[in-house]
Amino acid sequence: xxxxxxxxxxxxxxxxxxxxxxxxxxxxxxxxxxxxxxxxxxxxxxxxxxxxxxxxxxxxxxxxxxxxxxxxxxxxxxxxxxxxxxxxxxxxxxxxxxxxxxxxxxxxxxxxxxxxx
Amino acid sequence: xxxxxxxxxxxxxxxxxxxxxxxxxxxxxxxxxxxxxxxxxxxxxxxxxxxxxxxxxxxxxxxxxxxxxxxxxxxxxxxxxxxxxxxxxxxxxxxxxxxxxxxxxxxxxxxxxxxxxxxxxxxxxxxxxxxxxxxxxxxxxxxxxxxxxxxxxxxxxxxxxxxxxxxxxxxxxxxxxxxxxxxxxxxxxxxxxxxxxxxxxxxxxxxxxxxxxxxxxxxxxxxxxxxxxxxxxxxxxxxxxxxxxxxxxxxxxxxxxxxxxxxxxxxxxxxxxxxxxxxxxxxxxxxxxxxxxxxxxxxxxxxxxxxxxxxxxxxxxxxxxxxxxxxxxxxxxxxxxxxxxxxxxxxxxxxxxxxxxxxxxxxxxxxxxxxxxxxxxxxxxxxxxxxxxxxxxxxxxxxxxxxxxxxxxxxxxxxxxxxxxxxxxxxxxxxxxxxxxxxxxxxxxxxxxxxxxxxxxxxxxxxxxxxxxxxxxxxxxxxxxxxxxxxxxxxxxxxxxxxxxxxxxxxxxxxxxxxxxxxxxxxxxxxxxxxxxxxxxxxxxxxxxxxxxxxxxxxxxxxxxxxxxxxxxxxxxxxxxxxxxxxxxxxxxxxxxxxxxxxxxxxxxxxxxxxxxxxxxxxxxxxxxxxxxxxxxxxxxxxxxxxxxxxxxxxxxxxxxxxxxxxxxxxx
Numbered sequence: 001x002x003x004x005x006x007x008x009x010x011x012x013x014x015x016x017x018x019x020x021x022x023x024x025x026x027x028x029x030x031x032x033x034x035x036x037x038x039x040x041x042x043x044x045x046x047x048x049x050x051x052x053x054x055x056x057x058x059x060x061x062x063x064x065x066x067x068x069x070x071x072x073x074x075x076x077x078x079x080x081x082x083x084x085x086x087x088x089x090x091x092x093x094x095x096x097x098x099x100x101x102x103x104x105x106x107x108x109x110x111x112x113x114x115x116x117x
Numbered sequence: 118x119x120x121x122x123x124x125x126x127x128x129x130x131x132x133x134x135x136x137x138x139x140x141x142x143x144x145x146x147x148x149x150x151x152x153x154x155x156x157x158x159x160x161x162x163x164x165x166x167x168x169x170x171x172x173x174x175x176x177x178x179x180x181x182x183x184x185x186x187x188x189x190x191x192x193x194x195x196x197x198x199x200x201x202x203x204x205x206x207x208x209x210x211x212x213x214x215x216x217x218x219x220x221x222x223x224x225x226x227x228x229x230x231x232x233x234x235x236x237x238x239x240x241x242x243x244x245x246x247x248x249x250x251x252x253x254x255x256x257x258x259x260x261x262x263x264x265x266x267x268x269x270x271x272x273x274x275x276x277x278x279x280x281x282x283x284x285x286x287x288x289x290x291x292x293x294x295x296x297x298x299x300x301x302x303x304x305x306x307x308x309x310x311x312x313x314x315x316x317x318x319x320x321x322x323x324x325x326x327x328x329x330x331x332x333x334x335x336x337x338x339x340x341x342x343x344x345x346x347x348x349x350x351x352x353x354x355x356x357x358x359x360x361x362x363x364x365x366x367x368x369x370x371x372x373x374x375x376x377x378x379x380x381x382x383x384x385x386x387x388x389x390x391x392x393x394x395x396x397x398x399x400x401x402x403x404x405x406x407x408x409x410x411x412x413x414x415x416x417x418x419x420x421x422x423x424x425x426x427x428x429x430x431x432x433x434x435x436x437x438x439x440x441x442x443x444x445x446x447x448x449x450x451x452x453x454x455x456x457x458x459x460x461x462x463x464x465x466x467x468x469x470x471x472x473x474x475x476x477x478x479x480x481x482x483x484x485x486x487x488x489x490x491x492x493x494x495x496x497x498x499x500x501x502x503x504x505x506x507x508x509x510x511x512x513x514x515x516x517x518x519x520x521x522x523x524x525x526x527x528x529x530x531x532x533x534x535x536x537x538x539x540x541x542x543x544x545x546x547x548x549x550x551x552x553x554x555x556x557x558x559x560x561x562x563x564x565x566x567x568x569x570x571x572x573x574x575x576x577x578x579x580x581x582x583x584x585x586x587x588x589x590x591x592x593x594x595x596x597x598x599x600x601x602x603x604x605x606x607x608x609x610x611x612x613x614x615x616x617x618x619x620x621x622x623x624x625x626x627x628x629x630x631x632x633x634x635x636x637x638x639x640x641x642x643x644x645x646x647x648x649x650x651x652x653x654x655x656x657x658x659x660x661x662x663x664x665x666x667x668x669x670x671x672x673x674x675x676x677x678x679x680x681x682x683x684x685x686x687x688x689x690x691x692x693x694x695x696x697x698x699x700x701x702x703x704x705x706x707x708x709x710x711x712x713x714x715x716x717x718x719x720x721x722x723x724x725x726x727x728x729x730x731x732x733x734x735x736x737x738x739x740x741x742x743x744x745x746x747x748x749x750x751x752x753x754x755x756x757x758x759x760x761x762x763x764x765x766x767x768x769x770x771x772x773x774x775x776x777x778x779x780x781x782x783x784x785x
Contacts, residue, residue: 038762046758109758116755 022063030056043100043107047093054086121170122183125203128167128211129250132218135160136243143236153236157243158222164250165215168208175208176629184256200318202256205630206475210253210385213479217377217486218246220601224490225369227597228497238278238367245271249378253385257317258307261386265303265346268379269296275374276366288365295359299349306342309335310393323392323635333399340397340407343390344414351383351444354418358703360441364433364502368493371433375440376485381478384447387411388475392635395454395466408466412452416555416562419445421701423565427572428687428697431502432492435573436485439528442562443481449559450474450544453551470547471632472616477544479626480536480612484527487605491521494594494602495577499584504576506584513591518578520602525574527609529567530664536613538660543616546656560659567667575675 029052036049058079065075101107135156142149142156174181186200203211222242229235248271252264269292277289311317313335314325326336347353352360360380364371374380387394397407419442426438450470457465494517495510496502511518527537541563548556582588593599616626673679674686687694696702 034765038758038765109756113755115753117750117753 019063019067022059022067026056026059026063029053029059041109043097043109043112044094046109047090047097050093051086051090054082054089058082121167122174122181122203123185125167125171125183126185126201126254128164128171128215129201129247129254131160131163131167132157132243132247132250136240136247139236139240139243143240147234147236150235153239154222154226157239158219158226160243161215161219161222161246164246165212165219168211168215171203172208172212175203175205179205186256195315197259197317198257199260200256201254201260202319203254206385206388207253209475209479209630211250213482214246214249214253214378217482218242218249218373220604221369221373221486221490224372224493224598224601225367227595228369228493229367232367234278234280238275241271241274241278242370242373245275245373245378249382252382256319258310258319258322259317261389262304262307265350265382265386266300268350268382269293269300272363272374272379275370276363278367278370279365282365285365288359288362292359292363295356296349299345299347299356302342302345303349306339306345309339309342313339319389323396326393326396327635333397336393337397337399337401337407340394341401341410343393344387344407344411347383347387347448348414349383350386351380351448352418352441353383353414353445353448354421355703357418357422357441358700358707361434361437361700364431364437368433368489368496371437372486372489372493375437376489377482380440380444381447381482384444384451384474384478387448387451388471391451391468391471391632395468395632396635398463398466404463406454406466408452408454408468410452412449412553412555415445415448415450415452416558417445418442419449419562420558420565421445423562423569425697425700426569427565428694429569430504432495432504432507432573432577433489433502435504435569436488436492439488439566439570440485442566443477443485443528446541446544446559446562447474447477447481449555450477450547452555453547453553455551465634467634468632469551470544472627472630473540473543473547475630476616476626477540480527480540480609483605483612484524484535484537484609487520487602487609488524488528490598490602490605491517491524494598495521497594497598498591499586501584501586504573507577507582508580508584509578509582510591511578513588514578514593516593516599516602520606521578522574523606523609525570527613529570529668530563530660531668532661532664534610536609536611538664539613539617542656542660545660546653549653549656560663563660563663564667567664568671571668571671572675575671579676 033049033052033054033056036052037046040046040049061075061079061082063075065073065079069075097107100112104112106112139149139153139156142152171183174183183204184200184202186198188196189199190197222239225238225242229238232238245268248264248267250264252261252268255261255264273289273293276292277285279285307317310322310326310331313331314322316322316325325331331339349356360375363375366374394407394411400406401410422438422441422445426435426442429435429438451468451474453468453470455467455469456463457467494514495507498514498517499507499510501507523535527535530538530541532538545556545559545563548559582591614620615624620626622628674682699705
């Protein structure tokens, strides 16, 4: 451990976060979100997972903005835009969820399949 | 005169108007009998007077050009006109058609008095007259064809007039369908000529043909196809079967259709288009020209129909077969020609029987219409068509008997004083001059003609009465029926004097109607040879013998005390007699053809339609869709997460393809 700490550049390497790291983090976040969306039974959980996916995208935007075009703020603007939309989407989504709950007395995704053949 | 000549098309207009008005009146009041009758007779009477005026103009001022046209449609370069033209032949036909038509309509006033649907009858009769006049007036092939088909339609209406009789409906259908068989050839012939010459007018087409626009063999084929029309319409062998069945119609209709008008349309058409037929100098095979074909068909028809007529017992059927036979005579004469050979090459053809055929058409129209009207008078009196149930009717119906005797004498060719003798003499003369072997055939057919006509007369009017109807109920017809008979008896005798060898040249029929050889544009005047031959002793002798033989045989067999037993003769010639009685089995033969030919085709196409088109293609497509959707519907689980999963799976799969497969990048 000491050797490792003493090795010059290791901490630096860890601290020196590159674009790749951000992308990997965002990808992981995306996959977690996707996993949540596809496997959750609870409608609220699905909505929350969607937020995760959106945030993964946001992370990508910001990261690209920092590393690829530092002189402009295009990515940041997009991120803020997405956040706004996410807020609206959450509002609508929760309203639908509430409506579904009132109708079916449940928010279990397994039990809501009106469109089944 | 000028007015009449310039508006000849009005001749056709009067009956058309009458017909429209009658049908209109009939739609308001089905019992508008008097109105219908008067309108029809008025229209035809006007037409008749107008036609007389036209004929007079043609006779006195032969140079007046009578024609006119109306533009109907223009398509690019082509300008289609509905045109009419009156030449000598047309003028004569107009008079004959309107004259017979007028008399038949007057006759019908009494004959049809007790029938229902009189307005319908007169409407159809007027329509028929209009169609026939249109056909005659036409100056181009398409208008001729239109009139031709209209004649077919209105004859269909008239033959099937007694709608309550199934046989009438069947006969009407048969007439229509059999005619259609011939008409398809006619139409194809018209199309070929139109395609080759870019014209439809008679003169324009003839010019095109003379200018060599139509290759030899094509022209021959076109002429042959054109002749299919007359085979159907003029009831020539092998399409003669419809005419005897058409006797199911009212008898005056038979007189009109089967004597003066419809059936002679074919003869008229061949005469009118003679320049085209005569130009078809390329033989079909060997040295067999289209005109030879026409003559041969006519010859077969003449002898065949005459052979059938001798055994028939239905009075109208005898007359019907007699008509078929006489039409055969006319066709035979039209097929007679004199080849003009230069350097061993056939350069042109001079028709020989043109005048004779038209002359026979002219005289035949009168006496055949009269004979039919006589038979109508008889049927009206005894209420049967069967001659075996007649006999001795002369004592009750003297006028009918005498007119019928005149007609019989005329058609059989009673020497010197009847019209039929002179016209038949002309026919035989034409064949003799052409040196055709058909001369013998014609002579035999003429013997048979005299025989069956006198057989008809003797069986009907002489001997003892054999009918079921009490004799005291039989009475002569009224004047509306007797009048036309008497009027027709006059031309049945005197019309012939126009064409005797002793007639002065300028009054002779052939100076008015003769074949005018067409001439290519710019090749000088056409020369019309009004050949007017003197008496040929051989032909004259044959004509005489023919009459004496036929009439004598009939007298011997059918007088009160027969010298020769008809039934014994029938037994001796049993196979021949039976074949003739059964009309040589033509109907059966055709029915067999229909059964085995058409029905098999129909069954086959039914099978193909039912099981292959409907079964495999139509239902198969439906079944496939059903099965696939029944299977695939289970993917619709209604759970959105499943769909999402499949989307993700697909994306993952595509990514794998993209990155792992060597050619993945090419695919995507």
